[in-house]
Amino acid sequence: MKVTFLGTGTSQGIPIIGSEHPVCLSENPKDKRLRVSVLVEWDDYAYVVDCGPDFRQQMLNAECKRIDGIVFTHEHADHTMGLDDIRPFFFRQGDIPIYGHERVLTALAHRFDYIFQTKNKYPGAPSVVINEVKNKPFRLGNLDVVPIDGLHDKLQVFGFRFGKFAYLTDMKIVPDEEVAKLQDLDVLVVNALRESPHQSHFNLEEALDFIKKVKPKRAFLTHISHLLGFHDEVQQNLPENVFLAYDNLQITIDHEE
Numbered sequence: 001m002k003v004t005f006l007g008t009g010t011s012q013g014i015p016i017i018g019s020e021h022p023v024c025l026s027e028n029p030k031d032k033r034l035r036v037s038v039l040v041e042w043d044d045y046a047y048v049v050d051c052g053p054d055f056r057q058q059m060l061n062a063e064c065k066r067i068d069g070i071v072f073t074h075e076h077a078d079h080t081m082g083l084d085d086i087r088p089f090f091f092r093q094g095d096i097p098i099y100g101h102e103r104v105l106t107a108l109a110h111r112f113d114y115i116f117q118t119k120n121k122y123p124g125a126p127s128v129v130i131n132e133v134k135n136k137p138f139r140l141g142n143l144d145v146v147p148i149d150g151l152h153d154k155l156q157v158f159g160f161r162f163g164k165f166a167y168l169t170d171m172k173i174v175p176d177e178e179v180a181k182l183q184d185l186d187v188l189v190v191n192a193l194r195e196s197p198h199q200s201h202f203n204l205e206e207a208l209d210f211i212k213k214v215k216p217k218r219a220f221l222t223h224i225s226h227l228l229g230f231h232d233e234v235q236q237n238l239p240e241n242v243f244l245a246y247d248n249l250q251i252t253i254d255h256e257e
């Protein structure tokens, strides 16, 4: 299984428009972060988790020519606003499968009514195949994917376990019965916004505590704010098996059916 970090930044991305914060001015490519998303590929399958406003650029960066579907963690703009840019995939492949909580699908249908409309459709508008995700395993390709149910402040959010890989973003609370689904992972990805506490995201300390609880072989941090600091400096102070993710990073995970 191959995972590509398409974006690792918090909602405004890094650099923030107009910001003169030193991290926003950094020339290190690892300090430039598009909105969070990952491409997960195994066998002949390719799924994207979330498609925020940078989706088009991310698909170009990853040279992604075909996707089997998009899986949504939640409906916030930084995770969904690129949905219009499925058009090139739609023109080539037909209706694009999307997966999400019923509430997320309703929010998408409201924002992107022209995509979900079935009658009198505008000729260039893409179409999707809607798949509701409940808190139980669902099939993607030849794999059973396990949702991990958490809270982003008061909003329900899904993380997803694909075999030995799990991707959790925008988490603040993960109940113990959900943590129990994360045993024996090769790679855990989890959000770590910044050092100071935040209402709806793990800060660095909470993310590191969560990693200690889950005990994956390796962990990668994502959904990063410029306030966390320079990539290279933050990385130096992390535990041995914990890494700051950065855009375009690719990792491989042993894939078991």
Ligand SMILES: [Zn+2]
Pocket: 010, 011, 076, 078, 079, 170, 223
């Ligand atoms: Zn977010």
